Amino acid sequence: MLPKVEEVMTDVVIMDLVHSSDEFLHDLCGRAGVSGRMLHVRRSVFDSSLGETDVEVVVENEDGRHALLIENKIGAPVTMQFERYQLRGRAGIESGSWISYKVVLFSPNGYFPHLSEEHRRHVDIHLPYEEVIDFAAKRPAFAFKKALLEAAVEGHRRGYIKIADESVMTFYRSYYDIASREFPQLRMEEPVIKGTGSTWVIFPPLNGMRRVSLVHKYMEIGCELSVPTRDVAGFCNAVRPFLDEDMVLRETKTIAYVNVRTPPTHHLDPFEEAAPKIRTALAALDRIRAFSERPEVFQAIRHFAVL
Template sequence: MSESTICNFGNIQERDMDMMFLECLLTDDGFLRLFLRKAEITGISVEVLNVALSETDPEYGESDITALLSVDGKKHALLIEDKINAPAMPEQCDRYSKRAKKAMDKGEYEKFHVFIVCPKAYYKANEEAKKYANFITYEDCIEYFSKKTDTLSKIRCAQLNQAKAKGPGSTWEKNEKAMAFFEKYRTYMATHGYDLDLRNKKDSNGWWPHYGTSFGNAYIYHKVSDGVVDLTFPNGANDVSTLKLAAIWLNAHGVPNIQALQTGKAAALRIKVPVLDQHKPFEEADMDDVEACFKAVQELSNLATAVGQISGFVKTK
């Protein structure tokens, strides 16, 4: 019986895929090794100790799949976000790392590796998906199972293909309240003298207002519901130590509220600001809080401009 006719899963959901991946991690050593190779985990002795669905931290939210491994006697955790075509939530990747670090500090494991598993089309279309340190596509899984001849592997291929056929979906969910909030947010910026390059489209939710800067490819995110403004340097994670030195200098020279940190594959200079509730009318927000947010965005925008101007004096051969 061919894979295409062996079964029909109907309206397949991510929970169905979570269950399949849980079973595969527990029972199929070859499937597990897809993850080990991707994360460059090496060891003579590898054992799966436990696989759990929907482990939740009250501060940092939920991991779809958490696999606890013993690798040469040391505990490793695989934290896996599974997507068919659902929109990514703001800072979803970053929260995975925060959950893992918190668990590691509590002694639950010694190392962790964060993954996203999704169709290739979803990965290409979704910027949040690209922030994960490791990714495995549904197509990678299909390639693995298609080389096997047993009936269960054919069922796995059918399930993966039917999930993949749903398409990449939308990368965001329309929210009328958030859209109305964002339009008033935009109007406030325009009428209060801020010189900022706001790049969100007018018909977007504006969960994270996105600002361009005049310093290369650096950009600013106002993460409204998290209460932070980040001047982000793409692919800067490897140089975050340098950025931390810059933050120390800024702290000592009139910018005491700034810190440097890694955000996925990027690095950022961050200012904490009041949280604004985008599910409520903009008029109900405390205008002092709104002003504090825009001042932080302007401060980081000015900083990016100054750094860009200074770097223009540097001559390279």
């Protein structure tokens, strides 16, 4: 029934348990040493340039608000997310969003032992999938949640470890630092493990259209808006009158691209040489993003794109 479980699915499981089970919420808060009524639970929170929180739970009692910042991992490699969770937690205290926080890792049991000490020290609480499975097993109403988490655990056991190329990972981390600080509106996601063949930076979907995205092909042809469509020619004809002078349409059988050529770079280049090129590309991507939000262009995307 569940050949592959994505992290977004297990995000929803924990959000639903927090909403639907006072007992589960009480247990989760107990691990954090707090109590209170739930104020809100949110997924994929991007409130600052400090990256994304998978699931944010905030409870409130007579003392104030307390946050549980949950990083959900089935098997994806670790980058620097946990350190950024701590930064976001402290930023929340400074801004008055909450008075305390805990960083929670929600993952299969087998994931945590493979974390380095550098990553573990940023995790306040480990909530294993297996313990949530045991909780759900005693409650028939949660049978589907139990089955989904069991499939996720099995997928983790069958999973493989993708081998990172350290020079590529260093490049992506430095790229992410610039993008998250200087162009947070592009919402670049923290880089997962990257191998030697990784030469594209793919940004999150635009405007709620899950298959329409920005791409930086940094060793090749520059920055693009990627629009999957069954009518490539129709889309191109619709947006052509609105292109900026340096924008070019590229067509494949199933995808239309709006391209802006930017200087190519390489992950082996000295980063002081690559950084200005990356900033140029990010500025071009932001301009393409704004182009996609023009009413005429947005309507064309909505009409022609396979969403």
